[in-house]
Amino acid sequence: MPNINLIAVRREEKKRLERITRQLFFGLAASVGVMVLLGTYLTARRFSISADLADAEAKMQKLQPTLDRIAEVEAQTNELKPKVETLQTAKTETLRWRSLFTVVSQSIPDSAWITSLSSSGGDTGMITLNGTAASQTLVGDTMTRLGSHPVFDKIDLSFTQSNGQSTDLVQQVTFQINAHLRPPTEKKDDTKKDGAAGDQTKTASGRDSRKETGNDAA
16 A cells, blocks of 8 residues: 555656656747747847948948048138138228218218328227317317217317418318217127118218318328
């Protein structure tokens, strides 16, 4: 009887070992299958990426002349940049003084002339106008016209002097006016107005030739 029980136990143990062996086999086979699929996928991806890289390199080879040209243009641009900035500054200064001359020209009434014009202090300085007029009233009119323009923030009269003549055909009063310029940050919009005033001056070519002579002297 004990031998029969021992045989049954051994059979059960053998069956259990067989089940475990089959489970391990199927598990190992599944793992191998997954590894094979993963390896296949990774290999395909590697070939795909290699193909994409080769295609990108071919396109880069085609684009290389264009890239070289772009680099050359950038180098030339960097080389020309200081010159362009200098020209831009010169253009800005030229237009600024053109606008100022236009303002002064439009602010001089009839029977008044500018004999000289000078500047000091740069953008925040002032311009000094020396001239002659037929009367003190015309000097005041000149100051009023200059002061009404936004390019200036203050107008000062340095002096007026009568030459003692009373004939209307003779220049009677000499004067000096100091016109203070607004800072650049305050006159950005005014510059546009000055440019528009310059265009208007082109249509006013019939102004008194004596004023044009005075502006040329300035």
